[in-house]
Amino acid sequence: MAAVEAITKGVNNINIGDFNGKRNRIQVSNTKKPLFFYVNLAKRYMQQYNEVELSALGMAIATVCTVAEILKNNGFAVEKKIMTSTVDMKEDLRGRPGQKAKLEILLGKTENFDKLMAAAAEEVQIGDGEEQS
Numbered sequence: 001m002a003a004v005e006a007i008t009k010g011v012n013n014i015n016i017g018d019f020n021g022k023r024n025r026i027q028v029s030n031t032k033k034p035l036f037f038y039v040n041l042a043k044r045y046m047q048q049y050n051e052v053e054l055s056a057l058g059m060a061i062a063t064v065c066t067v068a069e070i071l072k073n074n075g076f077a078v079e080k081k082i083m084t085s086t087v088d089m090k091e092d093l094r095g096r097p098g099q100k101a102k103l104e105i106l107l108g109k110t111e112n113f114d115k116l117m118a119a120a121a122e123e124v125q126i127g128d129g130e131e132q133s
Contacts, residue, residue, distance in 0.1 A: 046113065083104040
């Protein structure tokens with residue numbers, strides 16, 4: 001029984017979201033989630049951590065650029081840093097090595113981020129009230 005309790009305690013102490021020390025990193029895919037999922041997730045991360053790092057490989061780079069531009073153009077974020085690199089990967093089932101482009105964009109909150117988020121939350125509450133009446 002003590003072994004089960006030790007395993008349970010160990011599992012409870014695992015922090016899944018913090019594999020490499022970056023809690024505020026979003027790894028963007030261009031196939032798994034819709035674009036505005038990442039926009040809204042980035043806003044939540046900025047609320048929590050004051051900045052967010054958007055990361056993508058290969059074809060998903062266009063999605064990261066679009067998410068960053070939406071946040072910047074709507075006044076939520078400012079660009080802090082852009083990093084590019086290539087990553088060695090296995091390309092296909094035969095395991096041939098290849099390289100993929102990688103883009104990381106670090107965004108920070110703007111001065112009026114909190115006001116914009118409050119206004120957006122207020123609009124949602126007003127919209128919910130109208131639907132219920």
